[in-house]
Every structure is written in C-alpha cells, then in structure tokens.
Amino acid sequence: MTKKAAAVSPVLVRHVIWLGWKLVVFLSFALCFIALLRLHFYPDISSPTNSLSRTRWRSRIPRYNFDGPPKIAFLFLARLNLPLDFLWGSFFENADAANFSIYIHSAPGFVFDETTSRSHFFYNRQLTDSIQVAWGESSMIEAERLLLATALQDPANQRFVLLSDSCVPLYNFSYIYSYLMASSRSFVDSFLDLKDGRYHPKMAPVVPRDKWRKGSQWISLIRSHAEVVVDDEVVLPVFKKFCKRRPAVDTSKGKLNLKLQKQHNCIPDEHYVPTLIACFLFLSCQMSELEGDIERRTLTYTLWNQSATKMDNKAWHPVTFNYADASPKRLKEIKDINHVHYESEARMEWCQTNSTFVPCFLFARKFSRGAAMRLLSEGVVGPFDASLLLGNS
Numbered sequence: 579m580t581k582k583a584a585a586v587s588p589v590l591v592r593h594v595i596w597l598g599w600k601l602v603v604f605l606s607f608a609l610c611f612i613a614l615l616r617l618h619f620y621p622d623i624s625s626p627t628n629s630l631s632r633t634r635w636r637s638r639i640p641r642y643n644f645d646g647p648p649k650i651a652f653l654f655l656a657r658l659n660l661p662l663d664f665l666w667g668s669f670f671e672n673a674d675a676a677n678f679s680i681y682i683h684s685a686p687g688f689v690f691d692e693t694t695s696r697s698h699f700f701y702n703r704q705l706t707d708s709i710q711v712a713w714g715e716s717s718m719i720e721a722e723r724l725l726l727a728t729a730l731q732d733p734a735n736q737r738f739v740l741l742s743d744s745c746v747p748l749y750n751f752s753y754i755y756s757y758l759m760a761s762s763r764s765f766v767d768s769f770l771d772l773k774d775g776r777y778h779p780k781m782a783p784v785v786p787r788d789k790w791r792k793g794s795q796w797i798s799l800i801r802s803h804a805e806v807v808v809d810d811e812v813v814l815p816v817f818k819k820f821c822k823r824r825p826a827v828d829t830s831k832g833k834l835n836l837k838l839q840k841q842h843n844c845i846p847d848e849h850y851v852p853t854l855i856a857c858f859l860f861l862s863c864q865m866s867e868l869e870g871d872i873e874r875r876t877l878t879y880t881l882w883n884q885s886a887t888k889m890d891n892k893a894w895h896p897v898t899f900n901y902a903d904a905s906p907k908r909l910k911e912i913k914d915i916n917h918v919h920y921e922s923e924a925r926m927e928w929c930q931t932n933s934t935f936v937p938c939f940l941f942a943r944k945f946s947r948g949a950a951m952r953l954l955s956e957g958v959v960g961p962f963d964a965s966l967l968l969g970n971s
C-alpha cells in the first residue's frame with residue numbers, strides 16, 4: 579500500500595500543481611476578458627476626452643429610446659463668440675426647451691458665459707475638446723465632426739443643423755422645427771462641378787472621380803447620416819492627404835509664387851460631406867440608398883458676389899448683408915425662392931420636404947449685427963420685445 583501510495587503521491591502533487599496553473603491561467607484570461615468587456619461597454623474609462631471613439635461605439639447600436647420630443651441640434655461653428663446671439667436668443671425664447679439643443683465649436687478655451695454671450699441659451703454650450711480651426715482646411719471638417727459626435731451623445735437629437743457665426747434664421751422656431759421634422763431626409767447641397775480642378779487623381783480608388791461632389795458646407799443631417807460622417811475612417815484620410823488648400827500668395831517670395839500658384843488647390847469643407855455620401859453609395863452596398871435619402875440642396879441662403887473679376891480669386895465671396903440690405907422686401911424675396919437651379923447638371927430642384935412644396939431656405943448668411951438687429955425688430959423670429967434687449971445690455 580505504502581509503495582503504491584508513495585508511487586501515487588508525486589503524480590498527485592504534480593496533478594494538483596498542474597490544476598493550480600490551469601486555474602491561474604484561466605483566471606487571468608477571464609480577468610482580461612472582463613477588462614476588455616468593460617473597456618468596450620464603458621469606453622470613457624479608457625479615454626474620458628475622446629468623444630469620437632465613444633460615439634463611434636455608441637453609433638453601432640442601431641436604435642435608441644428617448645423620452646420626450648425629438649430635438650434639433652443646432653451646431654454652431656464659430657471663430658470666437660457668436661455676434662448674432664441676441665437674435666438666436668430671441669429665436670430660442672420662442673421654442674420649447676425640450677425641442678432643441680445647442681453645441682458650439684469655438685476657439686479652444688473660449689467659454690460662453692454672461693461675459694461673452696448675450697443669451698443664456700449659449701452659456702457653457704462650447705465643446706470642451708475643440709480644436710484650432712484654419713478656415714478652408716481639413717481642421718474645419720474635424721470641427722464639424724466633433725460637433726456631430728458630441729451632439730450624437732444625446733439620443734433625442736434627430737436633426738443636426740450646421741450653422742456659422744454669421745447665419746440667421748429666416749423663420750420662427752416652430753416653423754423650422756416642423757419643416758425639418760416633416761422630412762426624413764438630410765439636406766446636403768451636392769453637385770458636379772464640370773470646371774472642377776480640385777479633384778486629385780490619387781484620391782482614387784477610394785474617391786473615384788465620378789463620386790467627387792461639391793456643395794455648400796452648411797448642411798442639415800438626419801441622425802443616421804450624422805453617424806456616417808462621424809464614423810468615417812475611409813474618406814477623411816484621403817481628403818487630408820489630397821485635398822489641401824493652396825497657400826496664399828506671399829509677395830516676399832517673389833518668383834516662388836509662380837510655382838505656388840501651380841500647386842493643386844482644394845477646399846475640403848466644400849467637398850467632404852457631399853463626396854462622402856456619394857462614396858458610401860459606391861463603397862458599401864448597405865448604404866446604397868444614402869444618396870437617395872438626401873435633398874440635394876442647402877437650407878442656408880448665400881448671396882455670391884458675381885461682379886467679381888475672374889482674375890481676382892478672392893472676390894468670389896459671399897456678400898454680407900448690412901442693415902440696409904435686410905429690408906422686409908429683400909427678405910421676402912429670399913423666403914419666396916422655391917427652386918434652385920444646378921447649371922452643371924441641368925438640374926432644377928423644386929424645394930420640397932416630405933413631398934410638399936416649401937420655401938427653399940430656412941437660414942441665411944452672412945448677416946452683420948445691424949442686419950440681424952433689423953430681423954429681430956421686424957419680428958422675423960417671434961414677437962419683438964424691446965425690453966428683452968435693454969434688460970440684457
């Protein structure tokens with residue numbers, strides 16, 4: 579017996595040690611797995627500031643529930659403050675607080691509070707992770723994506739309207755709310771530019787030439803399209819590499835400027851979203867209805883100065899509306915526009931939302947303070963109450 583026991587016990591011991599090791603290994607794997615799961619479901623733990631990755635994870639869940647009415651997210655791209663905040667303040671005053679939300683991308687560190695804003699609606703609505711934006715460069719797209727990513731975190735946000743700091747509303751809140759909610763489509767200005775010299779052949783095959791689109795940067799997206807823009811990891815890198823603005827002429831460089839002027843020139847924000855949406859149609863079959871889900875026009879009216887000479891590149895510029903230009907007659911002309919003509923595609927868009935004919939434009943740019951003041955006093959966004967202005971100044 580003892581012999582047998584003596585013979586058995588080392589085997590048993592080895593067996594126990596072996597089992598112990600297995601347990602340790604198993605436990606470590608289990609712990610790793612649990613940790614991974616936690617990271618996956620609570621990505622904030624790993625990167626509290628990275629709202630993009632957080633949203634990317636969130637956006638893979640197809641449907642969310644939310645209480646209350648669907649909201650419009652107003653996304654302001656500002657250089658610094660919002661000079662027309664008094665007009666927007668009055669606009670939001672006439673809204674139901676549950677029907678909208680506000681996000682502002684401004685210069686990093688700029689805070690909206692009583693010292694920088696005339697309307698409480700903007701207090702602390704700035705993104706905390708905003709970046710330095712160079713106008714006409716890809717940082718502009720990054721800022722748009724940050725705004726969309728942050729706004730996507732609120733499941734009640736169902737429409738995402740991008741606005742500049744010189745944009746004004748042409749109607750009261752309830753009109754704009756029902757206009758946008760009545761349509762299940764995005765409004766993305768998107769057209770072919772036959773004279774285009776901005777497409778870079780190296781963008782192919784990700785962005786083939788026939789998917790290259792141009793359009794106003796001022797878009798309004800439905801939620802699923804906002805997710806497409808935030809999730810994009812394919813088209814953006816191509817843009818960053820091959821769609822760059824040509825540096826401005828620098829007289830101190832003399833002859834070097836000739837070479838500079840021959841460099842490829844591209845303004846990313848005028849191409850990114852329309853091209854992205856056209857590309858998804860091409861890249862991924864599930865998205866094949868994407869371009870069909872958009873109204874191919876912008877909701878933001880811009881008046882271009884066409885008197886500019888061809889030589890002067892800078893002159894092809896939006897006209898700024900001053901007090902005298904914002905007369906009721908002028909405003910009515912803009913609000914009465916019911917179709918847009920895309921010459922390069924011989925396309926006429928009769929403006930519609932959910933198959934009902936509507937005015938084309940809900941917003942307009944670029945408006946000076948004086949012009950915005952005139953809209954306010956004419957009751958464009960709601961009944962005008964002069965005491966509101968006096969009380970806040």
Ligand SMILES: *[C@@H]1O[C@H](CO)[C@@H](O)[C@H](O)[C@H]1NC(C)=O
Pocket residue numbers: 749750751752753960961
């Ligand atoms: C909002 O504007 C629309 C159209 O301009 C008008 O019919 C409506 O009465 C206005 N609503 C409010 C609450 O002012």
Ligand SMILES: *[C@@H]1O[C@H](CO)[C@@H](O)[C@H](O)[C@H]1NC(C)=O
Pocket residue numbers: 647648672673674677751752753755756
């Ligand atoms: C707010 O949303 C509700 C529900 O969608 C809607 O009935 C109401 O008219 C909206 N209010 C305004 C001022 O647009």
Ligand SMILES: *[C@@H]1O[C@H](CO)[C@@H](O)[C@H](O)[C@H]1NC(C)=O
Pocket residue numbers: 759760761762932
């Ligand atoms: C669009 O119009 C149809 C028919 O009038 C209506 O049944 C539908 O609810 C509308 N869609 C939205 C999103 O309001």
Ligand SMILES: *[C@@H]1O[C@H](CO)[C@@H](O)[C@H](O)[C@H]1NC(C)=O
Pocket residue numbers: 883884885886887893897898
């Ligand atoms: C249009 O551009 C021309 C030339 O740059 C300028 O003289 C004119 O004032 C501009 N018009 C408006 C309405 O801004």
